[in-house]
Amino acid sequence: MISFFDRREDSNNLLYHEYYADVSIDGVALQANQRISTFPSDPREHVGVAVDGVAAQFLGDYQDMWNWSYGYGERAVTAFPLIPVTLNSELYLSRITY
Numbered sequence: 016m017i018s019f020f021d022r023r024e025d026s027n028n029l030l031y032h033e034y035y036a037d038v039s040i041d042g043v044a045l046q047a048n049q050r051i052s053t054f055p056s057d058p059r060e061h062v063g064v065a066v067d068g069v070a071a072q073f074l075g076d077y078q079d080m081w082n083w084s085y086g087y088g089e090r091a092v093t094a095f096p097l098i099p100v101t102l103n104s105e106l107y108l109s110r111i112t113y
Contacts (some may be wrong), residue, residue: 020033
């Protein structure tokens with residue numbers, strides 16, 4: 016399981032969603048990519064002060080995924096930042112069962 020930011024749904028290549036991919040150890044896709052987030056995020060809404068020359072709109076690579084195998088399937092939890100229009104960035108969690 017791999018989680019990633021993706022802008023494929025925005026023709027202006029700005030708004031992003033969080034997606035995940037289920038791939039084999041050889042890198043072969045086991046299923047089509049799936050969208051996790053329920054709303055698009057706009058990095059321009061992320062406010063803050065630039066640090067060491069990096070613009071405040073940079074979200075960083077702050078996402079992670081934990082995976083557990085069970086006798087009846089697998090579960091994964093992913094954490095990622097999204098930016099609702101009315102708020103600054105927030106950390107979200109999503110459970111994936113497959």
